[in-house]
Amino acid sequence: MNERITKLRTDLTRFWGSRTKKQKGTMIGTAIGVILLAAIVTFFATRTSYVPLFKDVSPAEIGRIKETLDSQGVPNQIAPGGTSILVPEQQVDGLLVQLAAEGFPQSGTIDYSFFSQNAGFGMTDNEFNVLKLASTQTELANLMKSIEGVKDAKVMITMPEEGVFLTQDSQVASASIILNTQPGQQFSESQIKAMYNLVSKSVPNLATEDIVITNQYSEYYDLNQPSNGTAVLDQMAIKKEIERDLQRQVQTMLGTLMGQDKVIVSVTTDVDFQQEQREENLVEPVDKENMEGIQLSVQRITETYSGGDFVGGTPEGEDPTDDFTNYVEGTNGSGDYERVEETINNEVNRIRKNIVESPYHIRDIGIQVMVEPPNPEDPTSMPNGVEQDIEQILSTIVRTSIDKDVATELTDDVLAQKIVVSVQPFAGKTTDLASAQSVIPWWVYVVGGILLVAVILLVFFIIRSRREKEEELLLMEERIPVNVEDINNEKETESTVRRKQLEKMAKDKPDDFAKLLRTWIAED
Numbered sequence: 001m002n003e004r005i006t007k008l009r010t011d012l013t014r015f016w017g018s019r020t021k022k023q024k025g026t027m028i029g030t031a032i033g034v035i036l037l038a039a040i041v042t043f044f045a046t047r048t049s050y051v052p053l054f055k056d057v058s059p060a061e062i063g064r065i066k067e068t069l070d071s072q073g074v075p076n077q078i079a080p081g082g083t084s085i086l087v088p089e090q091q092v093d094g095l096l097v098q099l100a101a102e103g104f105p106q107s108g109t110i111d112y113s114f115f116s117q118n119a120g121f122g123m124t125d126n127e128f129n130v131l132k133l134a135s136t137q138t139e140l141a142n143l144m145k146s147i148e149g150v151k152d153a154k155v156m157i158t159m160p161e162e163g164v165f166l167t168q169d170s171q172v173a174s175a176s177i178i179l180n181t182q183p184g185q186q187f188s189e190s191q192i193k194a195m196y197n198l199v200s201k202s203v204p205n206l207a208t209e210d211i212v213i214t215n216q217y218s219e220y221y222d223l224n225q226p227s228n229g230t231a232v233l234d235q236m237a238i239k240k241e242i243e244r245d246l247q248r249q250v251q252t253m254l255g256t257l258m259g260q261d262k263v264i265v266s267v268t269t270d271v272d273f274q275q276e277q278r279e280e281n282l283v284e285p286v287d288k289e290n291m292e293g294i295q296l297s298v299q300r301i302t303e304t305y306s307g308g309d310f311v312g313g314t315p316e317g318e319d320p321t322d323d324f325t326n327y328v329e330g331t332n333g334s335g336d337y338e339r340v341e342e343t344i345n346n347e348v349n350r351i352r353k354n355i356v357e358s359p360y361h362i363r364d365i366g367i368q369v370m371v372e373p374p375n376p377e378d379p380t381s382m383p384n385g386v387e388q389d390i391e392q393i394l395s396t397i398v399r400t401s402i403d404k405d406v407a408t409e410l411t412d413d414v415l416a417q418k419i420v421v422s423v424q425p426f427a428g429k430t431t432d433l434a435s436a437q438s439v440i441p442w443w444v445y446v447v448g449g450i451l452l453v454a455v456i457l458l459v460f461f462i463i464r465s466r467r468e469k470e471e472e473l474l475l476m477e478e479r480i481p482v483n484v485e486d487i488n489n490e491k492e493t494e495s496t497v498r499r500k501q502l503e504k505m506a507k508d509k510p511d512d513f514a515k516l517l518r519t520w521i522a523e524d
Contacts (some may be wrong), residue, residue: 014472015465027461033454050077050086053095054104056152057083065104069095133159140202144179144195149187152180157203173206175199177213187221196223235273238360243267246401250367254390262372264426270364272403276357284349293346305337361403367394368420376425387421394419 019027054065059082066085069076074095077086087095137155144153160171177199187195196208213221246267254263286293369390375381395415399407506513 011469015469023461026457030454030458030461033451034458037451037455048075049089051089051092052079052084053087053092055084059083065099068099068102068104133157136203140199143198144177147191147195149182149185150179151182154178160205172210173203174210175203175206175212177211179213179215181215192221192223195221235271239269239271242271242362243269246365246367246397250369250394250397253393254369254371258371264370266368268366269362272361272363273359275359278355280351280353280355282351282353284351286347286349293348295344296347297345299343301341303337303339362401363403363406364418365398365402366418367398369394370422370424372426373423379424382423387423390421391419394421
């Protein structure tokens with residue numbers, strides 16, 4: 001055993017001494033990398049991941065839940081704030097079912113299920129009314145919490161007391177609601193209206209004007225807040241939305257052309273929020289080229305006469321004062337008479353328009369674009385014609401986005417004043433803080449790659465060292481002669497002499513040797 005240890009130590013010493021400094025450093029680094037990799041893998045494989053079991057629960061309830069988990073031997077942690085408790089991720093589902101069967105968490109609120117569990121004949125009217133009001137508040141709070149963006153809700157309802165006399169004026173109910181909303185949550189007008197109607201229809205004799213809804217920041221949600229674009233806040237929001245949409249459109253288009261980090265766009269607008277409503281009654285000819293309408297009815301009367309020696313006068317039935325029918329009296333000569341009368345009834349287009357103008361018009365747009373050349377250090381690296389193409393694109397966007405009445409008056413010179421394209425290198429590029437960060441940091445990939453290379457190198461050197469060791473052993477076996485001691489040179493001792501005598505006796509006198517053996521066996 002000692003010879004093997006000595007030989008192994010000698011081989012390792014010889015192997016280590018035959019390596020270069022670079023090989024020694026590589027092998028030491030590989031060994032350290034493998035150890036670190038094994039430690040990291042062991043840490044992440046054996047680490048227990050804790051997730052919330054219950055959140056936003058009172059500290060007293062958290063204490064009771066923790067006591068139950070400790071009695072069952074379940075590892076748990078209290079989250080900062082004392083309103084949440086964490087348990088191992090793989091045990092969450094089972095613990096939720098188990099604790100729910102035991103009645104956890106106990107919210108302490110009264111809902112409609114209370115009456116089915118505690119129904120009895122010993123309850124007075126006052127007790128019943130109090131429990132009914134409490135259950136109504138709980139159910140309304142649960143309805144509010146089902147709305148997107150609402151984490152929790154507190155509802156307080158005041159019911160009027162019925163008077164003893166019929167002549168007394170009946171009071172009205174009222175409700176106050178506090179919503180715990182998500183950070184930055186903004187409700188639309190339809191959502192606010194839905195909340196008011198939800199409360200109003202759930203409580204008898206409760207009008208929407210008797211309901212107050214606020215959030216945890218004391219911001220009041222008014223049911224009657226204007227939403228037709230005339231309020232200052234709404235006008236500013238519309239203006240920002242228009243500018244943001246135009247900016248995104250230009251940024252996307254030019255970013256595809258030049259690169260997203262090569263273009264910066266700024267858009268300003270002038271929006272007219274005056275709303276106009278008017279009525280127009282128009283009469284137009286059907287045939288606008290000839291200014292004629294459709295002939296509904298036509299009447300033509302034609303009278304002719306020819307002859308001689310007529311006497312002047314007025315035909316029977318005609319007006320004597322009419323110049324067309326009063327003839328001068330004469331005695332000689334001949335004459336002709338012709339009368340044509342035409343009556344046409346034309347129908348025209350009668351158009352009635354009730355016009356309601358849009359709540360806002362874009363009167364003016366200004367677009368400022370900064371473009372970085374492909375080579376920031378060389379401003380002349382911008383290809384020829386790109387700047388003109390950008391200006392043409394922006395001109396089309398301005399002309400099609402602006403109000404039509406104003407767009408018809410835009411000339412090329414006026415349009416050029418609304419567009420600015422600047423080509424210059426960016427001294428400091430802005431970073432998008434809202435961009436999604438990688439879940440796994442970059443250094444993890446670097447460390448993983450280094451460890452993978454180290455493992456590959458370690459395996460390579462181990463295989464190579466084994467081959468070199470085997471080759472060295474083969475060479476040593478060929479060079480070193482094997483010295484085998486002669487058996488005949490054995491030292492003579494008393495035991496060896498007796499052994500030789502017994503061998504000779506067994507060979508020459510087998511019968512006597514057998515008797516001797518039986519004697520020794522019998523004595524034993």
